[in-house]
Amino acid sequence: MTRTSRLSYFSLYLLWILFFVITPVALIVYQSFFNLNHQFTLQNYRDYLSSSVYLRMTLNSFIFAFLITLLTLLISYPAAYYLTRLKHRQLWILLIILPTWINLLLKAYAFIGIFSQAGSVNHFLTFIGIGPQQILFTNMSFVLVAAYIQIPFMILPIYNSLVDIDPAIINASHDLGANNVQTLWRVIIPMSANGVRSGVQSVFIPSLSLFMITRLIGGNRVITLGTAIEEHFLTTMNWGMGSTIGVVLIIIMFITMMLTASRRKGGVKR
Amino acid sequence: MQSPETILELQHIYKSFDDFVALDNINIKLDQGKFYSFLGPSGSGKTTVLRIVAGLILADRGKVLFDGQDISKLPAEKRKVNTVFQNYALFPHLNVFDNVAFGLRLKRMPQDELQERVMQALKTIQLNGYEDRMISELSGGQQQRVAIARAIVNEPRLLLLDESLSALDQKLRQQMQYELRSLQQRLGITFLFVTHDQEEALAMSDEIIVMNEGRIQQSGTPVDIYDEPINHFVANFIGESNIVPGTMIRDYEVEFVGKRFECADAGMRDHEPVEVVLRPEDITVTTPNQGKLVVSVDSQLFRGDHFEITSHDEDGNEWLIHATNSIEDRDKVGLSFSPNALHVMRFGEKEADFDRRLSEYEGDES
Amino acid sequence: MTEKHTWIGKLYLAFAFAILYMPIFYLVFYSFNSGKNMSGFKGFTWSHYQTLFADSRLIIIVLQTFLVAILSALIATIVGSLGALGIYQVRRRHTRNLLLSLNNILMVSPDVIIGASFLILFTAMGIALGFGSVLASHIAFSIPIVVLLVLPRLQEMDYAMIDAARDLGANSWQILSRVILPFILPSVFSGYFMAFTYSLDDFAVTFFVTGNGFATLSVEIYSRARQGINLEINALSALMFLFSIILIVGYYLLNQYTQSRRQRRQKDGVYLK
Numbered sequence: 001m002t003r004t005s006r007l008s009y010f011s012l013y014l015l016w017i018l019f020f021v022i023t024p025v026a027l028i029v030y031q032s033f034f035n036l037n038h039q040f041t042l043q044n045y046r047d048y049l050s051s052s053v054y055l056r057m058t059l060n061s062f063i064f065a066f067l068i069t070l071l072t073l074l075i076s077y078p079a080a081y082y083l084t085r086l087k088h089r090q091l092w093i094l095l096i097i098l099p100t101w102i103n104l105l106l107k108a109y110a111f112i113g114i115f116s117q118a119g120s121v122n123h124f125l126t127f128i129g130i131g132p133q134q135i136l137f138t139n140m141s142f143v144l145v146a147a148y149i150q151i152p153f154m155i156l157p158i159y160n161s162l163v164d165i166d167p168a169i170i171n172a173s174h175d176l177g178a179n180n181v182q183t184l185w186r187v188i189i190p191m192s193a194n195g196v197r198s199g200v201q202s203v204f205i206p207s208l209s210l211f212m213i214t215r216l217i218g219g220n221r222v223i224t225l226g227t228a229i230e231e232h233f234l235t236t237m238n239w240g241m242g243s244t245i246g247v248v249l250i251i252i253m254f255i256t257m258m259l260t261a262s263r264r265k266g267g268v269k270r
Numbered sequence: 271m272q273s274p275e276t277i278l279e280l281q282h283i284y285k286s287f288d289d290f291v292a293l294d295n296i297n298i299k300l301d302q303g304k305f306y307s308f309l310g311p312s313g314s315g316k317t318t319v320l321r322i323v324a325g326l327i328l329a330d331r332g333k334v335l336f337d338g339q340d341i342s343k344l345p346a347e348k349r350k351v352n353t354v355f356q357n358y359a360l361f362p363h364l365n366v367f368d369n370v371a372f373g374l375r376l377k378r379m380p381q382d383e384l385q386e387r388v389m390q391a392l393k394t395i396q397l398n399g400y401e402d403r404m405i406s407e408l409s410g411g412q413q414q415r416v417a418i419a420r421a422i423v424n425e426p427r428l429l430l431l432d433e434s435l436s437a438l439d440q441k442l443r444q445q446m447q448y449e450l451r452s453l454q455q456r457l458g459i460t461f462l463f464v465t466h467d468q469e470e471a472l473a474m475s476d477e478i479i480v481m482n483e484g485r486i487q488q489s490g491t492p493v494d495i496y497d498e499p500i501n502h503f504v505a506n507f508i509g510e511s512n513i514v515p516g517t518m519i520r521d522y523e524v525e526f527v528g529k530r531f532e533c534a535d536a537g538m539r540d541h542e543p544v545e546v547v548l549r550p551e552d553i554t555v556t557t558p559n560q561g562k563l564v565v566s567v568d569s570q571l572f573r574g575d576h577f578e579i580t581s582h583d584e585d586g587n588e589w590l591i592h593a594t595n596s597i598e599d600r601d602k603v604g605l606s607f608s609p610n611a612l613h614v615m616r617f618g619e620k621e622a623d624f625d626r627r628l629s630e631y632e633g634d635e636s
Numbered sequence: 637m638t639e640k641h642t643w644i645g646k647l648y649l650a651f652a653f654a655i656l657y658m659p660i661f662y663l664v665f666y667s668f669n670s671g672k673n674m675s676g677f678k679g680f681t682w683s684h685y686q687t688l689f690a691d692s693r694l695i696i697i698v699l700q701t702f703l704v705a706i707l708s709a710l711i712a713t714i715v716g717s718l719g720a721l722g723i724y725q726v727r728r729r730h731t732r733n734l735l736l737s738l739n740n741i742l743m744v745s746p747d748v749i750i751g752a753s754f755l756i757l758f759t760a761m762g763i764a765l766g767f768g769s770v771l772a773s774h775i776a777f778s779i780p781i782v783v784l785l786v787l788p789r790l791q792e793m794d795y796a797m798i799d800a801a802r803d804l805g806a807n808s809w810q811i812l813s814r815v816i817l818p819f820i821l822p823s824v825f826s827g828y829f830m831a832f833t834y835s836l837d838d839f840a841v842t843f844f845v846t847g848n849g850f851a852t853l854s855v856e857i858y859s860r861a862r863q864g865i866n867l868e869i870n871a872l873s874a875l876m877f878l879f880s881i882i883l884i885v886g887y888y889l890l891n892q893y894t895q896s897r898r899q900r901r902q903k904d905g906v907y908l909k
Contacts, residue, residue, distance in 0.1 A: 021741050101883070
């Protein structure tokens, strides 16, 4: 095909890259150097690095994201493993995907009911004799709901990497004298490591920045990087500081991606 | 026989990919209505020649003349040449009919004429009744035929075939060799067949062009090339041969393994170092006293229609022999051969010089 | 695997599926509650559905949401497919990798970052916030997924097919429309489908770039949920759940149908050899 015809239909896509990928990132970095009075300054970064409030918030956000990721992984790995053992796997996988099609907000909203003072969980706690507890608007409720929402995104990549394992390799492992546990530990888990990596990547990064769950479920007690950005942009209108936190989030995102990058070279995963 | 007209001529074609020289000064003329094979190992440049003729790539330098017209810069879609691709490259989303009709539809041929032409093409390759099949429902041999039909339906004057039989199994391959040859004779169009399989080339072609390292080594009829290879590469690549170093004593006399033999070659300098080719099937096994050469037998393998015997002479040259009978408990045997069986090759001889020399002394003989 | 092992596995999966679906069924269940909130089922009623269908503001928002989803998915599919074609034709590895990395930035960026940076972008360009800015954002964040779905299909394509088409006389446009497009069509459809669900699902980006006059369903649910429980939302989620199930069953059946058809025809092919 000729060069000119290629450029003409490629140009829309290149324009998209220019206007919606490069420019926004550049703008957020640019904006982070301006204070409320539109003066160029390093003050935002100075404030961020010297303020214990911001630093503690970043640390908290990190710990929350870590807990959410860990909880999601612990629930998802066995689920993904057992899913590979089922018949009609395609159907079951669709059933794992189905909840992700339900609007995120609706799922979060459901937990407002479930965790409320008079909700089901408290009914259950009363029933087994513990008595009603304040669940909604606590750190724990935030972690639970966030993990709930992310589970399918963890199961899918792990499942895909497990399904790719040739059954002959498992047989070979048994043939060489490994029992089920040894096979799991020495063969299956290492071979599914890439799935775990991409699962962790797709759960950890969003967990740093979830802001609507912190608002709806965590009340205003849980402050993450995401809530801070939202607040600076939409409530206090301090875009400079909001952008500074955004830049920090972007940096953390890149570090996470590098740490969880697939060890296999090349190739983009779906 | 009337003199056939030239359909395709390549003049001084050069092509490089990055640092790799794929074609280094290719010159060739192809006549109307003949079956040509470009034969060579992978990386020899034969497929590059085909792609340049098809217009899928352009040569760095040189001219492609089709029917006397320069088409060097013409893109593939404008050339009156069609190709049967290596893995057929059939369109999986179209059925057999639509695959074959693809080229005609692009030419906006009226429906009834198109229908007739496609049906005719399918009949030619014996796939009538398969019009509505999807490509995935066909066997390899059937796909091969559809690929041929898709090309010939456009009535090209030159059909290119790129390793077209290599994806088929042995038996089907031999059957397709017969079919391709008879198809070419029926249609009367020029076939340019690219292959790395020397048996295939020998069986089907009117003329073979042997390529190596981006250059044409030798071109000629299968018999010429088999009997009189120009150099070590051709002798080795086409058929099996014994090649030993020797010295041309004078015309019709050559020396190797310390002995002088009568031969059929001439036109070289006296005492020129040469290589001597002796085909394994031209050797007869006799007793050591009667043999022109004496060799020690190393091993024997039964190949069905002959025994393959490997042996070595006192200089350490290996000798391969195809014999009808096995050799029984004899360590040393004699080898005999006729003077005509010996073929002498000069080092680094150009094809033009080779042809001139051959015609000179062969002219003497007659 | 041993009997006992299978049993544990199934139990675990039952537990996992129960957790995944429990909140959804909880919502649906209480949408029929005649009481005021999601605790203590007082009695069966359709009244919340009646309120929902009488709520013209919500109906309009649902329609707007679908309009944005349909349009943004359509445009994103076109731009993304053309982009995939472009990337496919880039021969130099470095350029190609650079393009792919740029493509993936929006895939991995947190929603807040996308939302905040688009907000700065629209403000800097003087674009009013509302339908236009929401549509543009949805197109923007849906393009990369289309590229990621279409590109592998293109790479599966035998390049000789394009050579064959040229050899048979097809020009660039004919190659695109008669060979490449029919071949990649399934992946273009799944690209559209993904872009559509991305758009329907999005909350965070829309929340940043929508003005006062325009809302999508997610934004509306958020502001209503912040005011507390309202069983009209439950009724809405029941309907949306139903919609998703219809979509997924349709998708599954379509898949099964095409697969079995292909297998059947291949079998016929074998018999005919």
